[in-house]
Amino acid sequence: MDKIIKAILFGGKARVALIDTTETVNKAIKVHDLTPLAAAALGRSLTVGAYIESNLKHETNKFNLIINGGGPIGKIYVTSDRVGTVKGLVENPQVDLPLRKDGKLDVGGAVGKNGDIVIIKDLGLKEPYVGRSALISGEIAEDYNNYLFKSEGILNAVALGVLNDKDGCKAAGGIIIEAMPDADDNMVVILEDIMTNFTNISALIAEKGINEIAEYYFGHLDAEFFPEQTVQFRCDCWHKVRRIIKSLGRKEVEDIMKEQGKLEVKCDYCRKNYVYTEKDLDYLFEEDNK
Numbered sequence: 656m657d658k659i660i661k662a663i664l665f666g667g668k669a670r671v672a673l674i675d676t677t678e679t680v681n682k683a684i685k686v687h688d689l690t691p692l693a694a695a696a697l698g699r700s701l702t703v704g705a706y707i708e709s710n711l712k713h714e715t716n717k718f719n720l721i722i723n724g725g726g727p728i729g730k731i732y733v734t735s736d737r738v739g740t741v742k743g744l745v746e747n748p749q750v751d752l753p754l755r756k757d758g759k760l761d762v763g764g765a766v767g768k769n770g771d772i773v774i775i776k777d778l779g780l781k782e783p784y785v786g787r788s789a790l791i792s793g794e795i796a797e798d799y800n801n802y803l804f805k806s807e808g809i810l811n812a813v814a815l816g817v818l819n820d821k822d823g824c825k826a827a828g829g830i831i832i833e834a835m836p837d838a839d840d841n842m843v844v845i846l847e848d849i850m851t852n853f854t855n856i857s858a859l860i861a862e863k864g865i866n867e868i869a870e871y872y873f874g875h876l877d878a879e880f881f882p883e884q885t886v887q888f889r890c891d892c893w894h895k896v897r898r899i900i901k902s903l904g905r906k907e908v909e910d911i912m913k914e915q916g917k918l919e920v921k922c923d924y925c926r927k928n929y930v931y932t933e934k935d936l937d938y939l940f941e942e943d944n945k
């Protein structure tokens with residue numbers, strides 16, 4: 656299963672997260688029939704989502720990540736239904752563009768940069784936390800880096816990547832470093848220097864895996880590692896679908912079923928199609944059915 660390795664560095668003056676989302680991205684490719692370009696854009700976004708989810712303090716906390724750059728891929732949505740999971744979608748999973756001059760996928764061209772990145776966190780408080788910043792390039796890593804700094808005031812570094820091969824995603828993930836307010840300039844220089852090794856982070860993950868990367872690049876920085884967290888692509892729409900149907904009311908649902916012979920609800924996140932007919936009515940409207 657995919658995982659996240661976290662450590663504090665320099666006795667707590669910085670923290671690093673190494674994220675492997677290879678299986679998560681492969682699941683997303685299957686569910687949404689993504690082109691390699693869409694897989695790269697959604698994959699990077701899912702890695703950010705996995706990171707945000709892993710930092711939520713309580714299991715009832717929720718987040719939504721929305722990237723809207725006005726490019727041909729449309730909007731990107733990432734969210735989570737439960738601890739250790741993430742899910743996402745793009746409006747145009749079939750997006751395709753010519754490769755950039757350097758031979759890389761044109762994620763920035765697909766996402767666009769005329770818009771913003773919005774992160775909503777429901778932390779169980781009266782109002783959800785809403786952070787927002789303008790997109791820089793649509794390449795996602797640069798945009799999340801800018802978001803963390805501008806919207807949350809955190810000095811940080813972000814590397815994200817998705818490496819595709821003919822069978823799907825060979826490796827995906829990222830490295831995110833956040834400096835604490837008491838971090839000194841020396842540390843920042845050291846960390847910036849280390850980050851230069853991660854310009855092709857997905858190839859490095861494919862070659863070494865995140866455990867080895869963590870030890871090799873960060874182990875000597877007075878690092879204290881935490882227990883690994885897992886992450887997977889998963890959708891728990893089942894409850895939500897029943898809630899929506901119940902909210903329509905039995906009469907309305909009966910009418911739809913009479914007219915169309917069935918009631919159909921499709922989940923955009925996992926593409927599951929729920930089909931109910933009149934014989935399901937009693938079951939759908941059971942009293943204890945939440």
Ligand SMILES: [Zn+2]
Nearest residue numbers: 890892922925
């Ligand atoms: Zn679903």
